[in-house]
Structure formats: structure tokens, C-alpha cells
Amino acid sequence: MRLFKNLGYDCLLTEKHPTEAGADIIARKGDEIKVIQCKHTSKQHKQGREAFRQLIAEAKCKISCCHKLLF
Secondary structure: OHHHHHOEEEEEEEEHHHOOOOOOOEEEEEEEEEEEOOOOOOOOOOOOHHHHHHHHHHHHHHHHHHHHHOO
């Protein structure tokens, strides 16, 4: 979250919002909205294709949730 704040985004940590649909951070700068999902990885536990498929599928439906949280 610090990275996006340093880049000029307003950030919302979604842990207290039940409508966040899996997003961890929602970052907004002007009309641009970024939905960020954090994953913990290691050499022993890598994220595979399924994690990316899930992220893409969730990103498609999160735009409406983001607007509800940010506007």
C-alpha cells in the first residue's frame, strides 16, 4: 500500500468492507482505479495459473464494488 501512496494514489485497505469481493487494497488516482490482491509466496509455495485465473475473474466483477467503496 505504501508503494501506491508514494505514487500518488489514495488507498483503501478493504479488510473492514464486506463487499470488497476478495480485493485487499483499492487504489485510486483521478479516474484510474487499481484493485490489488496480495498473495504470499515462497520457493516452496508458488502461486500457479489458478491464482491468476481467479484474480482475472475477480477483477472483472470488482469494478462495481470499487465504485461503491470509493464514490
